[in-house]
Amino acid sequence: MSDLYQAHRALLDGAVEASRQRGFWAAFSENPKTYAEGAAAEGKAAFAALLNAPFDLPGVAAADRVGAEVSPFGPALGITYPAPDVAALVAAGEKAGAAWAEAGVETRVGIALEILARLNKASFLIAEAVEHTTGQAGPMAFQAGGPHAQDRGLEAVAYAWQEMARVPGAVRWEKPAGRSTIRLDKDFHVVPRGVGLVIGCATFPTWNSYPALFADLVTGNAVIVKPHPAAILPLALTVRVAREVLAEEGFDPDVVQLAPDTAERPITKDLAAHPSVGIVDFTGSSVFGGWLRENLRDKLLFTEEAGVNTIVISSTKAFAAMCQNVAFSLSLYSGQMCTAPQTIFVPAGGIATDEGHKSFEEVARGIAGAVDALLAEPARAAAVLGAIQSSATLARIEAARGLGRIVRDSTALQVEGARTATPLILAVDAAETGAYLEERFGPISFVVAVADAAEGVARATAAAREKGAITAALYSVDEAEIASAVPAYARAGVALSVNLTGGIYVNQSAAFSDYHVSGANPAGNACLTDAAFVAGRFRVVCVRRPAAA
Structure with a gap:
């Protein structure tokens, strides 16, 4: 021996x-x-x-x-x-x-x-x-x-x-x-x-x-x-x-x-x-x-x-970069990740951004447009989306089309023999909880109109406590608002990412640093x-x- x-x-x-x-360290090279x-x-x-x-x-x-x-x-x-x-x-x-x-x-x-x-x-x-x-x-x-x-x-x-x-x-x-x-x-x-x-x-x-x-x-x-x-x-x-x-x-x-x-x-x-x-x-x-x-x-x-991962968008100093970051998170592996966001809360009256005030509709269209731009080149689209693991996910996408107003429809890539689907994005009101508070595994997401960011945080953290969540994200330029939200997410047992706009995404989890799943809500023990x-x-x-x- x-x-x-x-x-x-x-x-x-x-x-x-x-x-x-808990800093960056990798034993085995990803390159x-x-x-x-x-x-x-x-x-x-x-x-x-x-x-x-x-x-x-x-x-x-x-x-x-x-x-x-x-x-x-x-x-x-x-x-x-x-x-x-x-x-x-x-x-x-x-x-x-x-x-x-x-x-x-x-x-x-x-x-x-x-x-x-x-x-x-x-x-x-x-x-x-x-x-x-x-x-x-x-x-x-x-x-x-x-x-x-x-x-x-x-x-x-x-x-x-x-x-x-x-x-x-x-x-x-x-x-x-x-x-x-x-x-x-x-x-x-x-x-x-x-x-x-x-x-x-x-x-x-x-x-x-x-x-x-x-x-x-x-x-x-x-x-x-x-x-x-x-x-x-x-x-x-x-x-x-x-x-x-x-x-x-x-x-x-x-x-x-x-x-x-x-x-x-x-x-x-x-x-x-x-x-x-x-x-x-x-x-x-x-x-x-x-x-x-x-x-x-x-x-x-x-x-x-299972869980319902959420994003709350209150305000941002980098609207285009925010939309690009969210778009990649929705698209990566066609949303077939336990960490992928599904439900995006946006104030019905819109948000303040570096590009001026954006209405609820403009925020939804901004995210949808960023998805379109990300997937415009076929080779890149295939590399980001991959394929749909189960045919049941395609049926789930079809059924979800009737759950809200379609902001961006899901389509298939032209990849011979492959089972593919781009992200489906729907707009709904906060009262339509039956649509957005059930996990719908795959490239399905909802932009939900709420009264304000405080309601969005309250709904997001309640969803984590009741339905389970592994990840959550918050976009805000107000440090007091962020400071108030952090303990609410912690009590809900969900990992929170704040103002991600670069090369790190809410659905990524790093070994030796991130604690993947807290065990503190129904998403896992x-x-x-x-x-x-x-x-x-x-x-x-x-x-x-x-x-x-």
């Missing part, structure tokens, strides 16, 4: 320090040009070699196979995976997890870091898998599916390491007792909670799954990874890398297992409800999140669910990443005995 902990110690130390300082020459071409070739064939997962045999992934850009992938048996998966995880739990903390951390390093080397292959299962455009698939996801996994390792490092391995306990002293030797054992289940989503399969996967691993839990049926390949590649490293280091590779299924024959509920599964991590709809909360009361459950996300995944058990003379 190699000393992977020492080999990657500098990486761990950097991540721990970054998580404390494709910094990777080895020819790596991108090798990734494409490796992806092509996987198509229309059984996926090889060493050490896993199955009589049946599953897999029906279809690229949102057109073709079916034709990849099949070993069909799992729920009881056998959990039993294998329990068996493999026994030795994994007994391994030292440093051993587990070192192996997790080696897995992340190898995933980074496979970033171009993973990017191809992410692009052709989620519909993310190539650049986003590389960054979000590769290095950004790896940074999020590393962040979880750093937090878990810090929490476990608080536990001493052994101490000599001495208590004065009159003329004598009572002495005990105490050993403290980090004990895992049980098999962890990580339920992946269809839009960000690696970014949303890596924190839970690596938090479970380093705290001593075996892990079953259950991908979304439409996005199996990115997590299958991840599991294969993890199993390779585990086997090389002398551990049963079943410490990490893949559990693919189909939409017609789902296995997620059976896995989640299994008595030996102790931890469940889920990203997805509030409907299934509600089922998990109702039925898994004896398990540790972490969720990221967990945060990526804080101490609470990792600390409950293990328990500490003490063994004590009279000290040797």
Whole structure:
């Protein structure tokens, strides 16, 4: 067994320090040009070699196979995976997890870091898998599916390491007792909670799954990874890398297992409800999140669910730049991000800007016009929008057209075979809450007329408390107004961005700095990443005995 902990110690130390300082730090480069020459071409070739064939997962045999992934850009992938048996998966995880739990903390951390390093080397292959299962455009698939996801996994390792490092391995306990002293030797054992289940989503399969996967691993839990049926390949590649490293280091590779299924024959509920599964991590709809909360009361459950992200526009010193920033946020990956804004509150009487007073209609048209300008060039439009992951989103857009006055209609890009849609922008009055206070996943947004900015903030924060929200934005030139709004958003548990007009957007979340989801409103009960996300995944058990003379 190699000393992977020492080999990657500098990486761990950097991540721990970054998580404390909360400044910019990235362990894995998001710039494709910094990777080895020819790596991108090798990734494409490796992806092509996987198509229309059984996926090889060493050490896993199955009589049946599953897999029906279809690229949102057109073709079916034709990849099949070993069909799992729920009881056998959990039993294998329990068996493999026994030795994994007994391994030292440093051993587990070192192996997790080696897995992340190898995933980074496979970033171009993973990017191809992410692009052709989620519909993310190539650049986003590389960054979000590769290095950004790896940074999020590393962040979880750093937090878990810090929490476990608080536990001493052994101490000599001495208590004065009159003329004598009572002495005990105490050993403290980090004990895992049980098999962890990580339920992946269809839009960000690696970014949303890596924190839970690596938090479970380093705290001593075996892990079953259950991908979304439409996005199996990115997590299958991840599991294969993890199993390779585990086997090389002398551990049963079943410490990490893949559990693919189909939409017609789902296995997620059976896995989640299994008595030996102790931890469940889920990203997805509030409907299934509600089922998990109702039925898994004896398990540790972490969720990221639906929400209604809002923007309040009160005033601005940079109207054009503001419109451009909002337009990009509405367009990026066709609004298929849990952080994408949906509901934009604007005073009915208009706002003050650097270009003079703008009416409500001018603000709405300004945002719509900025979307048009952003997407005017076909190649740029394709790179920003990507493709629509699910046909259900197209149906949702069609249904939404009747919810308000159309300021900007949604249209398809002329990309052969791809499922695409540009942003739909609707104007509504504040009373029409049934339209704009329900999450409508995809490129659908509402410009809502309110009496004034104060009403907008009140409605935005109430929506976060009642419906859930991950992000919010406020545009105002009044510092007193901003100062009044900040605690309201904080109490609502939603991250607030103020006056963004440059190259940072409300739907971006930076590892080691931003806390993604607060856990303080219905959008989710967990945060990526804080101490609470990792600390409950293990328990500490003490063994004590009279000290040797």
